[in-house]
Amino acid sequence: MTATITVSGLTRRYRHHLALDDVGLTVDGPSITGLVGRNGAGKTTLLRIVAAQELPTAGRVLVFGASPIENDAVLRRMVFVREDQTFPDIKVRDALKAASWFHPHWCGELAETLIGEFDLPTDRAIKRLSRGMRSALSIVIGLAARAEVTLFDEPYAGLDAVARRLFYDRLLAEYAEHPRTVLLSTHLIDEVAGLLERVVMIDRGRVVLDAAADDIRGEWTTVSGPSAAVEQLVAGRPTRGRRRIASQESVIVAGALDDIDHLRARELHLRVEPLSLQQVVVQASNPAAEEPNDRTHA
């Protein structure tokens, strides 16, 4: 059984920097995967190579078991929505028309609905759209294509919060009705946290985290309160991100706390909060912050 997307040993070297460094990733079956990481981490390059818009220096990408490069049969089953899409000098309506010709599962009805919801002027030339409207147009194309592999590269540039919410809602509704393999690169992690089944984090061209979103959520916990009490609770655990103001301290602890820990925390009057997806990602992108556990109380 071939996976929907298989990336192995993928490296992309530009003259002065390594955009992707031996990336491996397998996505199989309908799912929504979040591709997260800082600016310039390599998210866009990875998606461009999966969509065969960029070519790898080494390694390979297989989509539906075949290389997408120069492969019409594979490319037809994908749609790639990118933040910086350039369009020819055409109107909104024309871009949708073109998309409907090329994508075999195009749903005109859905496109119409979305156009209405995003309030897009179909008669206007694309170059006269605002940044957010251009993003909305790309989103409409990405959703209405109903492509088996749907790639979104930070598709919300310039979109206001209401429109972003609309995008998330429609993506989820569409996904429920017509499941497909969605890869969504983003740095608004907490906004999409509810959508993601899996999170892949890229940092400096390497995959540094690849896990189910639910697993990640419980992975780190913040404990805060009076210093002495905090020390007592976190003793012997790997910690990071220690912050101290006067006698108050806040520490991030690896792993979920069990029932006994929670009981103790309550006795010690400590606040315990699981880290949000976004906070976990920030932690993961900063591995140097890991502290030696030298303040343990034996």
Added chain:
Amino acid sequence: MTTWRIMITIARYHLLQRLLYLVLPWAILAFSFAVNLVISAELPPNTNRSGGLATIYVYVFAGGLLATVRSLPFGLALGVSRRSYYLGTAGLGVVLAAVYGLALTAAQALERATGGWGVTLHFFELSYLLDGPWYLTWLTSFVGLVLLFVHGMWFGLVYRRWNLTGLVAFIAGHISTLLAAALVVTWTHTWAGIGDFFTALSAAGLTGVLAALAAALLAGGFTTIRRVTV
């Protein structure tokens, strides 16, 4: 596999820009023609020649250029291979050239029938190149238009792949090639031979040379698009 269907869809994608591919070339040519007509009417009635016909060739070059510079990124985003995009675009160029050639041939016939629009203007007729029978006029126009369209495509692809530096180098390459050829001819003292070749060459023969050149440009552009990224 590039199918006919994909090629036709790519051509339709380009034709969404009706103004660029269908209206403007003829509007500009019509304007150039009108200007020449007015001038000819004021001149004494000998044979008035004009280079105004060149506008449509220049415009077709620009059309090929924009088809790759401006339209390629969204074209590839629609889920087609570079090969299909290239063949569909070149196919559109061939069809447009055939139709345009037909229109130019008809205009030439009309020009001949009306004694140069009544003012002895030879706008659609060029001595040596475009003054034979109608089918040769069509063939030469067709080949010339295809040549400029695919040349424009290649320019656009070079720009897409290597940016401005690449484009400058590409133009420098063109000039260097011509210079090298001229130098070789000079050093081998064969200018006379070249002159004889072109003198002896009929318009049909020249059309054949242009067709070979167009085929070479088409192949060159294809090698460039294979590794273009967007």
